[in-house]
Amino acid sequence: YCLTCPSGSTFSVSTCLCSGSAEIYDVDLNLCVCQTNYYRYQSVCQLCVQSGTNQQCTCLVNQVFDPQKNQCYCVENMVFFLGVCTACPANSVRTFDNSSCYCTKTTSIYNPSDNTCRCKINFFSSTCIACPTHSQKQLFDADDICECKVTHKTFSSTTCDCAANFQVVQSYFCQQCVAYSSLLGGVCTCETGKQMIENQCFCQSNYFFFSDQQTNERVCNACPTTSVNTWVCTCTAPQQFNQFLELCQCVATVYEAGTCQSCPQNSVINQ
Structure with a gap:
């Protein structure tokens, strides 16, 4: 043959x-x-x-000769590494063919490039424990960290946590807090004076958003006493709200005696 x-x-x-x-x-x-x-x-x-x-x-040094195979071998529990016989790493033994080391922990594997026992795929830490849910680690990557697979999650000690100012939704996804809110106790919470409605921060009842020209921020100012609020100030008809003056005004009429009245015929509003 x-x-x-x-x-x-x-x-x-x-x-x-x-x-x-x-x-x-x-x-x-x-x-x-x-x-x-x-x-x-x-x-x-x-x-x-x-x-x-x-x-x-x-x-x-640290070698013995095998006359049957006419070959030098490292002494027990040592292997050739960088040209010399070197002891197998902790928690490992030499293989039967004397060519390598075998790590005894089931979650670790021998790395011949640096003569160490390293964690297997998806295991980490000095004791090689499993990476948390929705994370991974490649073979021979750094053993102290796993890579989180969910967007906006970062690895922290033994868990994958949402990044700063992100809250957990649907058990494991991360959602960024909306404008005028921040993370408080794991939940996105609107800042003082605002309330969360349909995942947006609105002013509380009887307050309205007003752009502060000095700080370029939107602040909540109180509605006039003659108006009501449904996220914006609503004046009693036929008045309309003027957010720049922050008051209720008559439209195309004149204000008189507590009510909006039309100017008489052949007259105009005195500006």
């Missing part, structure tokens, strides 16, 4: 040719292995040290 040549080798005539100068092809294992008196270190075949008349393979 036919076999695919191992990684790092090429096919020539009837055998596989290994790329390393000290490597030979083992047809039984279908692998490139080191020649006799060579050992593998960081994927490269190294010549064993000559000691007297005997060839003896001497490994580096």
